[in-house]
Amino acid sequence: MGKSVREILKKNKNFNLNGSLWIECNGQRFFGPGPVELMEKINTTGSINKAAKQMQMSYKKAWEIINMLNTNATRPLVITKAGGTSGGGSTITDEAKAIITWYRQARERFKLFLENETEKLNA
Amino acid sequence: MGKSVREILKKNKNFNLNGSLWIECNGQRFFGPGPVELMEKINTTGSINKAAKQMQMSYKKAWEIINMLNTNATRPLVITKAGGTSGGGSTITDEAKAIITWYRQARERFKLFLENETEKLNA
Numbered sequence: 001m002g003k004s005v006r007e008i009l010k011k012n013k014n015f016n017l018n019g020s021l022w023i024e025c026n027g028q029r030f031f032g033p034g035p036v037e038l039m040e041k042i043n044t045t046g047s048i049n050k051a052a053k054q055m056q057m058s059y060k061k062a063w064e065i066i067n068m069l070n071t072n073a074t075r076p077l078v079i080t081k082a083g084g085t086s087g088g089g090s091t092i093t094d095e096a097k098a099i100i101t102w103y104r105q106a107r108e109r110f111k112l113f114l115e116n117e118t119e120k121l122n123a
Numbered sequence: 124m125g126k127s128v129r130e131i132l133k134k135n136k137n138f139n140l141n142g143s144l145w146i147e148c149n150g151q152r153f154f155g156p157g158p159v160e161l162m163e164k165i166n167t168t169g170s171i172n173k174a175a176k177q178m179q180m181s182y183k184k185a186w187e188i189i190n191m192l193n194t195n196a197t198r199p200l201v202i203t204k205a206g207g208t209s210g211g212g213s214t215i216t217d218e219a220k221a222i223i224t225w226y227r228q229a230r231e232r233f234k235l236f237l238e239n240e241t242e243k244l245n246a
Contacts, residue, residue: 005225008196008218009148015195017229018152019144023244025136072138073131095131102128106140106240113236117229121146 006122017117021103021110025072035065036100039092042078046089069096129245140240144226144233148195158188159226162215165201169212192219 009015022032034055041051052062070076077096081089132138145155157178164174175185193199200219204212 003218003221005222008198008200008222010195010197013148013195016147017144018147019142019233021140021142024139024141025132029141072133072136074133075131077131095126098126099128099131109240110142110236113233117232 004123015118015121017114017121019110019114021107023103030068030072031099031103035069036103038062038065039069039078039096039100042090043092043097046091048078048080048090051090073099127246138241138244140237140244142233142237144230146226153191153195154222154226158192159223161185161188162192162201162219162223165213166215166220169214171201171203171213174213196222 006015020032022029024030037055038051038057041054042048045051045054048062048066049059052059055062066078070078073095075093075095077093077099079091079093081091129138143155145152147153160178161174161180164177165171168174168177171185171189172182175182178185189201192201196218198216198218200216200222202214202216204214
């Protein structure tokens with residue numbers, strides 16, 4: 001053999017490594033790009049319903065994610081106030097913001113890994 | 124703030140990083156765990172139909188993957204012989220085996236990255 005992967009793949013096309021990163025709890029995926037995006041949109045819109053709609057996600061699915069997030073955290077990541085004269089609304093906690101920041105940083109380190117692997121692929 | 128992610132997550136549960144890895148061609152995912160598994164099962168069974176069934180994948184979907192693989196490679200990764208007295212059959216090429224080996228090695232390096240990130244998460 002002795003063929004490199006780059007020789008196996010067509011010369012005139014661009015290839016790069018990409019990937020996804022998530023936290024598992026007891027072997028089950030629980031925190032990744034989806035929950036991050038959902039929490040960020042709740043933070044922007046103040047509404048689980050609006051956040052879900054923007055992601056073309058069902059309200060039920062959004063709640064499943066939020067319940068899973070809150071179940072695995074010592075304090076809730078997403079807080080919902082009951083509707084009333086103020087109309088209620090949802091917010092994310094400082095803990096949510098901290099874990100989102102951590103995820104972004106891990107993703108940056110992963111990006112370096114992917115760039116390094118892409119270089120090797122094209123070497 | 125100053126809370127670490129591990130403090131935000133429940134103490135009595137086990138958390139670890141996991142992820143997925145794939146090659147993109149011109150920005151589109153084309154080679155990852157699915158194609159690897161499909162080619163390995165074609166190699167074992169000698170049949171695209173059997174390989175697809177084992178993966179609970181439609182024959183159509185299997186062919187879409189095979190076409191995409193072969194389109195991006197200088198020489199085909201999967202070869203199909205027409206049926207006849209011998210019944211035909213499909214095989215994967217040395218090039219396919221080489222790219223599968225490369226993927227497994229990249230996945231091993233990714234595993235080290237994930238273990239390192241899991242350590243940091245739990246620190």
